[in-house]
Each structure stands twice: as structure tokens, then as C-alpha cells.
Amino acid sequence: MTKPEKKAFRIATDSSDGAYYLQLYDLIDSNKEITSEQLKEEFSIKLPKASFDTSATHLYKTLLNTMLDLRKDQDSYYSLFDMILKARILFEKSLYQECFDTLKKVKKNATKYENYYALLISSRLELEYQLALNFPGLDEKDLLHKHFKVSETLRIIQKIHQQSALYELLKYRMLHRGNARSEKQKTELNDLVVSEMSIVSSSNIQNFEISKLHQLFQANYLISVGDYKSAFHSFNELNNLHEANKHLWSNPPIYYVLSIEGVLDSLRSLREYKGMSHFVQQLEKIDTPFLSFNTNVVCLIFLYELFPFLDRGDFGSCEQLMKKYDAKLLKKVQLLSLARNAELHLYLALIYFGLRDFQKAKKCLSKIIFTNRDYSYLPVFRTIRLVNLMILYELKDTEFIKYESRSIKRDINAAGKEYKIEKKIISFVNKTNLPVSIVKRKRLWENLKKDFEIINHDVYEQQTLRLFDFSAWIESKVRRIPLAEILNNRVSQEH
Known part of the structure; x- marks a missing residue:
């Protein structure tokens, strides 16, 4: 909970009455790391006559109501629907003028904040209540105008839904299939692109939500195909x-x-x-x-x-x-969030890797690879496993390298898609020995360099390399040059 939420909760409840649910709250607040089992045990010891389940249910409802009250003052979305509910109560209590005044205010604010769902509900409620009262003071022209406004609102909602659906499909494919890795996979996105362009070109509606969804779709599509x-x-x-x-x-x-x-x-x-x-x-x-x-x-x-x-x-x-x-x-x-946590631990591991603290780097990635299966569904997970192979290589853990390489290959085959850089990393870490002589190492790097030049100019390969330049690490191992020096030289050359 935030500080304002905690303060509002304390104000809304009377701590002097010693209610069980308040004592349960204090137990939770005093120990943020407590598990549900430990909490139940401590509560039973402190309050043997109290029901843990009843207290927990009451605390849950009280906290939720407190947060809802706060949101009404902070967010137009909550305040609009709060006013709609108040309008319903006013009508039920036969306070008709107050009800219509409230609905009028809702429609005005819903239009201002472009909340078309609140606008639709308030407009339909107004018509239902007008019908129930036999349309007092309303002529047919006014009624037809109200019907027209509702139809306009429905048309906007339909456009928003269509664009939202396409954007959600695009994001789903990006999250579960990764970015496009070939012209074939790029072509497979064309159905979404054509549909999105069709919606935009046929629409004469201009509002924030539709424009936002259009730009989000375009930008994410361009990211997915590597057009940065x-x-x-x-x-x-x-x-x-x-x-x-x-x-x-x-x-x-x-x-x-x-x-x-x-x-x-x-x-x-x-x-x-x-x-x-x-x-x-x-x-x-x-x-x-x-x-x-x-x-x-x-x-x-x-x-x-x-x-x-x-x-x-x-x-x-x-x-x-x-x-x-x-x-x-x-x-x-x-x-x-799950995705942000995985991304953070990837880059923390790379920092430790660059500092040559390989055990800390390994520990960072272990928190992602072995603690939660849900991480494996994220596209960044494959990059995390490649970095883990680099760490295992530096730690000379050949047995685990073989195990992980086989596991990664199985996952790649199951997914039916692969980056060339992935093949290079897996192949390199499984080499038992690099040449000893400088001449042979130079010759080896010249051969590898040609492959990497092709990879580096492939827009689909760049989507992995932008997370970390794996080719720089391989160059550092082959040429026996510090990774930091190679990375710095590459960025300098690009500028």
C-alpha cells in the first residue's frame, strides 16, 4: 500500500476499538516478509478466540473500499462511474431532477476525458429514465438527437475495439513468438498491417484513443521487423x-x-x-x-x-x-513486473560479467532461469540463457554447458525459429580448445568475422544483438582482448 492509502485506512477505521481485523493489519504491516502460514500462526497465538478467516475477509473489504474512495478523487474513470451509480440511487429515490443533472454532468466530463464507455452508459440510462417518466419536456427532435449521439458513441467504441484487437494480436505475437526473424515471419504480420491500415483509412473519427492505438501499432510493428x-x-x-x-x-x-x-x-x-x-x-x-x-x-x-x-x-x-x-x-x-524483472536481472548479470565476477552473474540469472517457469515464456528468456552459456564458459563448467546447449536446442526446435547468433554462441562455447598461437587465433577470427559481418547487417539478427553484442565477447576470447576495449571500439566506430 502507498502512504496515502495507509493514512486513509487509519482515518477510516477506529484503532481504539481493538477490532481483530485491525490487529491483523498491524501484524502484516510490521513484517512485510511474513508468509500466509506464519501470519495465521501469529494471529492465532495473539488472538486465540478470534477467527482468522473472518478477520482477513473483513480487512480485505475495508482496504478495498478505502482504496476505491481514494481513487474517486484521483482518477476521472472512477469518479465518472461513481456518479453513474449515484444517479441510479437518485432515480430510485424519486429525485428525478437531481438524477438528470448528475447524468448531464457525467456526459459532459466523459466527453471531456474521452471516456466513451461512461458516456454510453450515462446516455442510455438517461433515455431509460426518460422512457420511464414518459419523456417529460422532450420532443421527438430531441429524442432523435439523443439516439444519434448514442450511435456516434457506439461507432467510436467499435473503432477503438477494432484497433485495440489488432494491437493486442500484434503484441501477443511479439511476446509469444518473438520479433520477426525472417522475411517469411515478416509476411505473416501483413494481415494485421493491412487490417490496421484499412481501419485508419476508412475512419473519419479523430480522437486521442484511436490516434494512440494507431501509433502504438505502427511503432511496435516497426520494432518487430527491426526498422528502428x-x-x-x-x-x-x-x-x-x-x-x-x-x-x-x-x-x-x-x-x-x-x-x-x-x-x-x-x-x-x-x-x-x-x-x-x-x-x-x-x-x-x-x-x-x-x-x-x-x-x-x-x-x-x-x-x-x-x-x-x-x-x-x-x-x-x-x-x-x-x-x-x-x-x-x-x-x-x-x-x-515479470518481464521487467527478467530484463533487470539480465543486465545486472552482464555488469557482473563485465567485472569478471562470474559467480554473481550466474546467481543473478539463476533467479530467473530456475525460480519461476513463467519467465520461460518471455522472448528475453532465450537471451538470458545465451548469457548464461557465456558465464558457464568463463567458469569452465563444460558438463553444464553441454546440458544447457542441448536444452536450448530442444527449445529452439520446438519453437521452430532460430537466430544465427544463437547457433554461433552454442557452437563456440562447446569448442574444447582455442588455438594457442597468435597466428592461428588471428586466422580463426578472420573466418568468424566474415560470418558476424553478415549477421550484424541482418535486421532480424540485430534484434538479439541490440540486447547484448555477443560477437564482441567471442572476439574478446579469440583475440585475447578485454571485452570492455572491444565494446568501446565498436561504439566509437559507429559514431
Whole structure:
């Protein structure tokens, strides 16, 4: 719970009455790490005559009601539906004028905040109540106009639904199939692209939600096919759209953060690190009452402050940044979403890897690979396993390398798709010995370099390499040059 929520709960309840549910709350609040079994045991010892289940149910309802009361003052979505419920009560109590005044206010605010669902419900309620009262003071022209407005609202909702459905399908495919890895897979997305373009071209409706969904679809599609320059423009348009419509932001502003993340991701892919600072500052301005959301935003800030150092191989600066974020992020990882937590641990492992603390790097990834099966469904999981192979190689754990390589190959075959860089990493870590002589090593790298040049210019391979430059690590092992030096040289050459 946030501090305002805790304060509101204390105000709404009388702590002097010693209610069992309040004592249960105090037990939970005093020990954030307590398990449900431990909590039940402590509660039974402290209050042997009380029912744990009854107290827990009452506490749950009280907390939920407290949070709902707070949301009504913080979020237009909650306040609009709260007014709709009040209008229903007013009608039931025969306070008809007050009911219609409330519905009129709902329709006005719903239009202002582009909440078409609240607008539809309030408009239909108004018509139902008018019907129940035999249309007092309403002529046929007014009634037809109200019907027209409802039809217009339904048309907008239908357009929003169509675009939402296409965007959700695109995101589903990106999450469960990964980004397009070939022209064939790119072609398979064409059905969504054609449908989306058809909706946009046939629609004369212009509002925030439809424009937002269009830019989100375009940007994510372009990211999925590796066109980062065009994706940057789409995300930038999306960010400008959000900045121009702050009164329409959701609470918390999830889509605004998504648009900034998209811009930052595109800038990183283009190695435009200087341009990232402005958008990181935009993230730093975000402050919501939602602790979990705020922590995910802090994680995003950390990552995009980290990438300029990590991509250049400046692992010392990475370590200093990690220490800076220890209290406000690294000790709050339980508040992160599954995908964000996996991403964070990947990059923490890479920092330790660059610092040559391979045991800590291995421990970081073990928290993802072995603790929760749900992580295995994320596209980033395959990258995590490749980094884990690198760590095992540095630790000379040949037996586990063989086991993991076979496991990864099985998963790749089951998924029916593979990156060339994945094959290279698996092949390299399973080599028993590298040549001893400098001449032979140079010859080996020249052969590998030709393959990597092809891979590096493949837009589909770039989607894995943008997370980490695996070819740089292989070069460092073959040429016996520090990884930091190779990464720094590559970024410098790109500029």
C-alpha cells in the first residue's frame, strides 16, 4: 500500500476499538516478509478466540473500499462511474431532477476525458429514465438527437475495439513468438498491417484513443521487423500526442510510459545516447500513488542510464550506477513486473560479467532461469540463457554447458525459429580448445568475422544483438582482448 492509502485506512477505521481485523493489519504491516502460514500462526497465538478467516475477509473489504474512495478523487474513470451509480440511487429515490443533472454532468466530463464507455452508459440510462417518466419536456427532435449521439458513441467504441484487437494480436505475437526473424515471419504480420491500415483509412473519427492505438501499432510493428528509425518517429509522434493531451492520461500513465520507452529503445538501437537524456528526465517527473508502477518506472530510468555505459564496456561506471540504485530499486525487485524483472536481472548479470565476477552473474540469472517457469515464456528468456552459456564458459563448467546447449536446442526446435547468433554462441562455447598461437587465433577470427559481418547487417539478427553484442565477447576470447576495449571500439566506430 502507498502512504496515502495507509493514512486513509487509519482515518477510516477506529484503532481504539481493538477490532481483530485491525490487529491483523498491524501484524502484516510490521513484517512485510511474513508468509500466509506464519501470519495465521501469529494471529492465532495473539488472538486465540478470534477467527482468522473472518478477520482477513473483513480487512480485505475495508482496504478495498478505502482504496476505491481514494481513487474517486484521483482518477476521472472512477469518479465518472461513481456518479453513474449515484444517479441510479437518485432515480430510485424519486429525485428525478437531481438524477438528470448528475447524468448531464457525467456526459459532459466523459466527453471531456474521452471516456466513451461512461458516456454510453450515462446516455442510455438517461433515455431509460426518460422512457420511464414518459419523456417529460422532450420532443421527438430531441429524442432523435439523443439516439444519434448514442450511435456516434457506439461507432467510436467499435473503432477503438477494432484497433485495440489488432494491437493486442500484434503484441501477443511479439511476446509469444518473438520479433520477426525472417522475411517469411515478416509476411505473416501483413494481415494485421493491412487490417490496421484499412481501419485508419476508412475512419473519419479523430480522437486521442484511436490516434494512440494507431501509433502504438505502427511503432511496435516497426520494432518487430527491426526498422528502428521509423519506429523512433512513430514513438516520438506518440509521445507528442501524450504531451498534448495530459488531461486524458490514464492513472497511472501506462501508455505514456510505453511511448517514452519506445523512443528510448529506438534511440539506443541507433546509438543516439545523447538524445536519451531528455526522455529519461520525462520519466523522472512521473510520480503516482502506485508503488509497483513507480518502481517499474525507476527500473526503466536505471536501465536507460545504464545502457550508454554498458554498451561502451564501461563496467566501472555500471557498478557505480548499480550502487546508486540499490535502495530505490534493487531492494524492491519484488514489485517489478515479470518481464521487467527478467530484463533487470539480465543486465545486472552482464555488469557482473563485465567485472569478471562470474559467480554473481550466474546467481543473478539463476533467479530467473530456475525460480519461476513463467519467465520461460518471455522472448528475453532465450537471451538470458545465451548469457548464461557465456558465464558457464568463463567458469569452465563444460558438463553444464553441454546440458544447457542441448536444452536450448530442444527449445529452439520446438519453437521452430532460430537466430544465427544463437547457433554461433552454442557452437563456440562447446569448442574444447582455442588455438594457442597468435597466428592461428588471428586466422580463426578472420573466418568468424566474415560470418558476424553478415549477421550484424541482418535486421532480424540485430534484434538479439541490440540486447547484448555477443560477437564482441567471442572476439574478446579469440583475440585475447578485454571485452570492455572491444565494446568501446565498436561504439566509437559507429559514431
